Amino acid sequence: MKIFDILTSNQLLKETDAYHEISSSMTQSKYHQHIERKGKNIVIDAERENRAVLRKRVGDHKKLAKGSTISTKITQVRHLEHELLPNTEQKIKEIEYDLKAEFEKKKLQDTELAKFKEINNLKREARYPEDQRKIWGWIVFGLLFESILNAFFLAKASEFGLAGGFAMAVAISLINIVIAFFFANGFRSAHHIESKRSMLGILGMILVLLVMFTVALFIGHYRAALDQEAESAAFEAVKAMWEQPFGISTFDSWMLFLVTVTIFSVVVYKFCTNDDSYPEYGDITRKTLETRRVFSSMRTKAAEMIRREKELLNRKLEETYQELVNLSHELDEDIEAIAQLESDYRTYLLQQRNEFETFCEECRKRFAAECKAILEEQAVLPEKFLELEIPELETLLEEQDKHRFAEVSSQLRAFMEVEFSLLRKEFQAKVHLLYAEKEAA
Incomplete structure (x- = not known):
């Protein structure tokens, strides 16, 4: 994408109204370069604006390395277990509480049916x-x-x-x-x-x-x-x-x-x-089967909810890892982007100087032609063009910046390769243990 706009020679000729100025001010054969000075000022002003854009872009690309985003993210990852597991464990406890209450109902009803069959000497199942x-x-x-x-x-x-x-x-x-x-x-x-x-x-x-x-x-x-x-x-x-x-x-x-x-x-x-021929046998059997059905349905839903919570935790962990990967890539891209900005800007300065020289040549050709046509004299032109006097571009990525980028990148990669791997294993082990206990219950 084009960031720095180059003022072409034609644009400079138009903005300075060079042809009209040269023709209207033709009084002597000596070329005074006032049109070139006008064009020079326009180019220098435009360069200042482009340099401000350059500095802002470079500053944006240095923010990640200089700021606390990466250290904050690493701290968040280290506390991920304490942030996620208690909330999830509370949800599972609520599910477990409801499931146990329904299990007690089913158990009580099963006991009641078994007692009814024993008291009434019933060996068969109810028929209805x-x-x-x-x-x-x-x-x-x-x-x-x-x-x-x-x-x-x-x-x-x-x-x-x-x-x-x-x-x-x-x-x-x-x-x-x-x-x-x-x-x-x-x-x-x-x-x-x-x-x-x-x-x-x-x-x-x-x-x-x-x-x-x-x-x-x-x-x-x-x-x-x-x-x-x-x-x-x-x-x-x-x-x-x-x-x-x-x-x-x-x-x-x-x-x-x-x-x-x-x-x-x-x-x-x-x-x-x-209904069954034995009094009340059908009613108590249906009631028992209904409590079993409700418990079975609730247990299935509870298992599904627990499975989803487990997947959510693991997905959150992987998303966090992906965020770290993205930060690492962003660091590399920032360094490349700064280098590319410097290269683009140096190219811009070179092209702008060429366009300014072309503008000066056009002005002198016009002056020489007008001088011969109006004054019938040979134009007296200076040997050299005006100097643009644009400040030299400083190095955008200084040694301290390179050191900071290398330090942050090394810190992030070391955390991802060593500490995060250990955190992941520990986190997944705790998640597995938590859900294994609940599923067994």
Whole structure:
């Protein structure tokens, strides 16, 4: 990239307005060099500006060697372990605390399940469908199916016709489902290891069956009574059921009875198979499996978090090393840049002198031509051009600068090759030990 601008002879001729000055001031044949002096002043001013740019650039390239950036970075690296490990260890302790709390929950729940199985002499695993929510689909299906079928048979009992019959059918279906639910509870209690609870379960099942059949027979008799006297159908149904429980007289009434019993049987089957046959065994098993799942998920996440923290520490270490490498390269580049600036500036001075001499030659040629044309005389020209009188360029990289660059570079390389290698091994060993302990825990 071009840093130092050279004033060409053409630029000097233009800025000094040399041709016009020579033509307008032609009074004698002797050349007084006032135009050259004007050009000289312009060149010297421009050189001062360029020299100021040069000094600033050189000063910028010496900052790293003269400043405290490298020593500060080395100090930071030496304290990297004390800066990073405590924070990371605190994060891991928090993860460990949460994980231990969840482990205690899982352990407690496992103990509770084991104790439950031991007390109730259970050797097998609990049996139930993976998705227990499906039962609600069956219940809704049974409710609607039974209600739609019964609605046609009960429509006669309602002044609202089919709509009223459907409402009555829904109420009957709900009662049927509730009865089935209690039967399923009795079924599970019948499997209990305690004889008393088992007997209560069996009695409960028998009682629920009696209630169910009573309700089904009542519905059948009620439908039959509707064909005789709708206003007192309920009273007639109770009377007929008391005198002749199975004396249902019409086909529609038997259909109502069969639909009620069938839907009850289906719902009972679904209730009984929706969970383990032993009471509370399914609930405690699901709760235990859920705590295990939560703990396993948390442990996986914790391991992943620990792995990421470990990678972060190692990456931070490598980034720090790369920063040291970059500083070392920057030192070398600074020395090269200063040498290149000095070379470029000396080239600039040489070219600028050449351009100034070309400018002076052009001025003299113009004066000689104008003198011959206007005065018809031979121009009297001085033998030598004006001296630019630009100060000599001092050495940009002095011995003390070279010594400082060599000292800092040697210090940095020695730290990277010896001390940093030891720090890295020690740091990685502590990181590995820290994570090995936590992963084992």
